Amino acid sequence: MAERETIQFRPGKLRGQLGARASGLSADLVAKRDLERYYVLVGQPPRFSPGEACLLADAMNGVHEEPWSINIFWAGVQDAIERERLDQKWKVDGAELVARLRALSAGEKCAVVDAVERAWAIWRREPDADTQETLKAVGLIA
Numbered sequence: 001m002a003e004r005e006t007i008q009f010r011p012g013k014l015r016g017q018l019g020a021r022a023s024g025l026s027a028d029l030v031a032k033r034d035l036e037r038y039y040v041l042v043g044q045p046p047r048f049s050p051g052e053a054c055l056l057a058d059a060m061n062g063v064h065e066e067p068w069s070i071n072i073f074w075a076g077v078q079d080a081i082e083r084e085r086l087d088q089k090w091k092v093d094g095a096e097l098v099a100r101l102r103a104l105s106a107g108e109k110c111a112v113v114d115a116v117e118r119a120w121a122i123w124r125r126e127p128d129a130d131t132q133e134t135l136k137a138v139g140l141i142a
Helices: 012-020 027-042 050-059 067-084 094-103 106-125 131-137
Strands: none
Touching: 012 027, 027 106, 050 067, 050 094, 050 106, 050 131, 067 094, 067 106, 106 131
């Protein structure tokens, strides 16, 4: 039998949320179930062109989105486009990309943010990893 890993966390402000969703389950099982649901939700991010995906990764380099800010992450992308001319760098229509990001559902926005964060995690572990292959691996490029 494989070794079972235990992950612990302090729920803090989430304690009430976990309790409200318990319906007879323990808080740890509710948290596990909800995390599994989240991974399904973010597992299929919207697809972008290679240039758009590179722009997203470039714009979000070093950015940590808080739960409350995910719905407006597009504003940071827009700011980076305007400040750093990333649309010209990556040869994409920046205004069109921002409009598309704004129109995504909340779940799709979470999926994009999660995918970019996973890409940066790969690049931190493997600095020589191919950019487009990494963006394909996290699902941002078809």
